[in-house]
Amino acid sequence: MRSSALKFLKEKLIQLIPTLVGISLFSFFIIRMIPGDPVMLMLGERGSDPKVYQEMTRSLGLDKPVLEQYGIYMKNAVQGDFGRSIVSKRPVTDEFFARFPATLELGVCAMIFAILIGIPAGVYAAVHRNSIPDYILMGGSLVGYSMPIFWWGLILIIIFSVNLGITPVSGRLSVMFDVPTITGFMLIDSLSPQVLADEGLAPFFSAIRHLILPTIAMGTIPLAVVARMTRSSVLEVLRAPYVQTAKAKGQSFNKVVWKHAFRNALIPIVTVIGLLFGSIITGAILTETIFSWPGIGKWLVASIHARDYPVIQGGILFIASMVIMINFLVDIIYSYVNPKIR
Amino acid sequence: METTQEVGFKHNLKEFLDHFSDNKGAVFGLGLVMGFITLAILAPIIAPHSASEVFPGQLRLPPFWAEGGSMKFLLGTDDLGRDTFSRLIWGAQISLFVGVSIVFLSTLIGTALGLISGYFGGKVDIVIMRFIDILMAYPSILLAIIVVAVIGPGMVNAIIAVAIVGVPSFTRLIRANVLELKERQFVMAAKTFGASPWRIMLKEILPNCTAVLIVQTTLGLSEGILSTAALGFLGLGVQAPTPEWGIMLSDARPYIESSPWLVTLPGLCILAVVLGLNLFGDGLRDALDPKLKR
Numbered sequence: 001m002r003s004s005a006l007k008f009l010k011e012k013l014i015q016l017i018p019t020l021v022g023i024s025l026f027s028f029f030i031i032r033m034i035p036g037d038p039v040m041l042m043l044g045e046r047g048s049d050p051k052v053y054q055e056m057t058r059s060l061g062l063d064k065p066v067l068e069q070y071g072i073y074m075k076n077a078v079q080g081d082f083g084r085s086i087v088s089k090r091p092v093t094d095e096f097f098a099r100f101p102a103t104l105e106l107g108v109c110a111m112i113f114a115i116l117i118g119i120p121a122g123v124y125a126a127v128h129r130n131s132i133p134d135y136i137l138m139g140g141s142l143v144g145y146s147m148p149i150f151w152w153g154l155i156l157i158i159i160f161s162v163n164l165g166i167t168p169v170s171g172r173l174s175v176m177f178d179v180p181t182i183t184g185f186m187l188i189d190s191l192s193p194q195v196l197a198d199e200g201l202a203p204f205f206s207a208i209r210h211l212i213l214p215t216i217a218m219g220t221i222p223l224a225v226v227a228r229m230t231r232s233s234v235l236e237v238l239r240a241p242y243v244q245t246a247k248a249k250g251q252s253f254n255k256v257v258w259k260h261a262f263r264n265a266l267i268p269i270v271t272v273i274g275l276l277f278g279s280i281i282t283g284a285i286l287t288e289t290i291f292s293w294p295g296i297g298k299w300l301v302a303s304i305h306a307r308d309y310p311v312i313q314g315g316i317l318f319i320a321s322m323v324i325m326i327n328f329l330v331d332i333i334y335s336y337v338n339p340k341i342r
Numbered sequence: 343m344e345t346t347q348e349v350g351f352k353h354n355l356k357e358f359l360d361h362f363s364d365n366k367g368a369v370f371g372l373g374l375v376m377g378f379i380t381l382a383i384l385a386p387i388i389a390p391h392s393a394s395e396v397f398p399g400q401l402r403l404p405p406f407w408a409e410g411g412s413m414k415f416l417l418g419t420d421d422l423g424r425d426t427f428s429r430l431i432w433g434a435q436i437s438l439f440v441g442v443s444i445v446f447l448s449t450l451i452g453t454a455l456g457l458i459s460g461y462f463g464g465k466v467d468i469v470i471m472r473f474i475d476i477l478m479a480y481p482s483i484l485l486a487i488i489v490v491a492v493i494g495p496g497m498v499n500a501i502i503a504v505a506i507v508g509v510p511s512f513t514r515l516i517r518a519n520v521l522e523l524k525e526r527q528f529v530m531a532a533k534t535f536g537a538s539p540w541r542i543m544l545k546e547i548l549p550n551c552t553a554v555l556i557v558q559t560t561l562g563l564s565e566g567i568l569s570t571a572a573l574g575f576l577g578l579g580v581q582a583p584t585p586e587w588g589i590m591l592s593d594a595r596p597y598i599e600s601s602p603w604l605v606t607l608p609g610l611c612i613l614a615v616v617l618g619l620n621l622f623g624d625g626l627r628d629a630l631d632p633k634l635k636r
Contacts, residue, residue, distance in 0.1 A: 146617040151609030320479040
């Protein structure tokens with residue numbers, strides 16, 4: 001058993017390496033296919049002087065053969081240097097890590113929202129199969145699954161911000177407060193001793209109010225997926241002989257459902273949740289654009305509009321590697337809990 | 343006289359139709375999809391105005407049921423004084439055209455890659471599947487945005503970008519089916535008779551993938567329409583003044599407080615079409631997949 005686990009791990013690792021190399025090649029070369037001249041973009045007016053232009057080209061290494069450029073880029077990238085943004089002149093790595101906590105905070109909230117509502121809804125629907133609540137829940141989850149989230153975000157704004165006036169429209173914190181960045185997670189930073197002493201709990205509640213709408217917008221599709229997956233996986237387990245046995249033994253209905261059925265139904269649910277983390281980025285791009293959320297998604301879209309080559313290149317490389325690594329971990333965890341698939 | 347094959351086919355078809363019509367959600371989905379296609383095709387007849395006709399001085403009128411609305415503009419007018427109802431109907435035509443083009447391209451490329459990868463196996467398979475893995479590492483919208491950044495915005499380019507994003511799911515699906523089918527006796531028999539690999543792929547294997555392909559095509563259509571609308575919304579897809587639902591949404595954003603219907607209506611259209619296609623696709627899958635039959 002152990003050796004088969006190791007063999008599986010080895011096979012997966014061997015698959016991982018060419019994919020990572022492929023991603024780095026793809027990210028590197030597709031940027032070079034974007035029309036426009038990065039040197040001109042960096043120099044602006046001064047670029048019309050051929051001497052200055054050539055100097056800049058040389059200093060950026062753009063006069064070297066493309067493959068050599070790729071080698072240099074990867075060598076620096078492995079050491080954590082992804083070049084500097086054309087727009088802000090700051091290192092791409094700094095820019096990324098300044099914004100990543102905002103996206104992660106939103107993504108984690110969206111997943112918690114999806115799990116906290118999706119799992120109970122799915123279990124309820126499975127237990128009350130073919131009842132009216134089941135139809136409503138599953139119909140609702142299909143609507144959620146089909147939701148154009150860029151529209152859903154705007155509808156949430158119309159209802160909760162414009163009509164009810166209970167949630168803010170954009171950003172992470174009211175401009176009235178000043179919360180120094182420590183971790184980058186607003187919910188944590190707003191509880192730092194210094195902020196608490198100066199302004200009390202108000203910044204924390206402001207951060208929560210700013211999170212509500214983006215969390216719902218971003219969490220709706222994952223919520224629908226989790227609810228559907230939970231329902232079908234609990235339904236399957238409920239039919240299994242050991243659940244029937246537990247029922248026959250006269251155990252209480254709740255105990256049968258939560259202790260026997262749900263535990264075993266968790267494997268596919270956890271897998272789906274793992275895979276959803278990859279799609280969080282897609283959600284982030286649209287959600288952050290709507291709510292002016294200062295995270296990775298909004299940053300990438302702005303960089304593409306501004307043709308900020310180093311940022312686009314580094315950003316998509318970061319994201320794609322992250323997706324690959326998460327999928328790899330999900331594969332490994334999945335094979336650990338379910339040895340049959342190895 | 344009917345041959346046994348014809349009888350078998352009729353029996354299967356009847357069973358399929360029975361299953362499908364039992365599924366109320368699927369029938370409702372089919373209704374939505376048919377309504378959408380009818381609107382798209384009959385747009386020139388149904389739409390009271392053209393999509394670009396401007397009515398000066400009639401800016402941002404509300405729908406007819408609200409105060410200040412009129413029957414001349416059933417769903418009101420936009421910020422330039424164009425009839426929203428007409429633009430939504432013409433938008434159905436754009437969405438249908440864009441969606442079908444996307445699915446056509448991704449089915450063609452995805453299926454070809456899947457057939458080749460699954461049938462030949464070995465190094466070809468490794469190369470194609472690693473390429474697919476790479477494409478799948480980029481979140482769908484991000485990949486579409488990058489492709490658009492390279493080839494530029496616009497309707498045709500948006501179609502190409504979203505079609506590329508859709509390729510992996512077709513390739514993986516077809517490959518998995520080919521791996522199973524190529525061990526079957528009828529394929530073995532064709533091989534023994536000396537049929538060429540291309541003939542076996544196209545005449546023996548592909549027809550047996552029809553069912554899964556139809557389901558995937560339906561779901562691909564819904565994803566394609568959704569992604570194109572998202573690109574349009576981000577300003578990277580179809581460009582104004584084309585009456586595309588995604589652009590109509592983003593154009594209406596500044597008036598979200600004063601004229602919320604301008605934001606609400608195009609999104610409802612997108613939701614209805616995508617929901618209809620998903621319901622229909624789910625119903626098709628359940629009715630076609632013998633393993634899931636109750």
